[in-house]
Amino acid sequence: EDQVTQSPEALRLQEGESSSLNCSYTVSGLRGLFWYRQDPGKGPEFLFTLYSAGEEKEKERLKATLTKKESFLHITAPKPEDSATYLCAVQITGNQFYFGTGTSLTVIP
């Protein structure tokens, strides 16, 4: 059964304390993996797309990596404004996507 699992469910960090969020997947044929950021009461904001194992993408304090079984979203020296829920999604076919349940990140000043 195709499945996407994100961990941890919630993460509290001190400002400047780097960490990683995990998205593990068991799917039959990965076409793409997507990371989104969602603030309360808003739609998800696109961050990254990864297509093949070994691929990495960076944007400011965020870096996403991909292996054959999981993806990591590394947050370096986070700031309070990085607090949000981070969602990953896996694409199987053209219109078939599976979303994880998200990691709620809180960065404390």
Added chain:
Amino acid sequence: GAVVSQHPSWVICKSGTSVKIECRSLDFQATTMFWYRQFPKQSLMLMATSNEGSKATYEQGVEKDKFLINHASLTLSTLTVTSAHPEDSSFYICSATGLTDTQYFGPGTRLTVL
């Protein structure tokens, strides 16, 4: 680029009335649009997928006669909640894909049914 808008951003209606939510891709042509529902502190629940000019494909358990989806053009899809009831109160979010498979999401619509 890749901006998706939704209108209205919030709506309050009486039980039994119908509500229409619009989803527009502002700077790209959306070959596929998705409609999601999200409950507080939960992830996205896909309701249906629609391609321009075709009937929407609904997920299991989603009543297609209650949630009418129209994707009449490459930039506009609408979701109509017919005969809304309090249990339909939720946060509805649309997304769109164009030349790439990346879904770009709208800001969401908060529906409250009294």
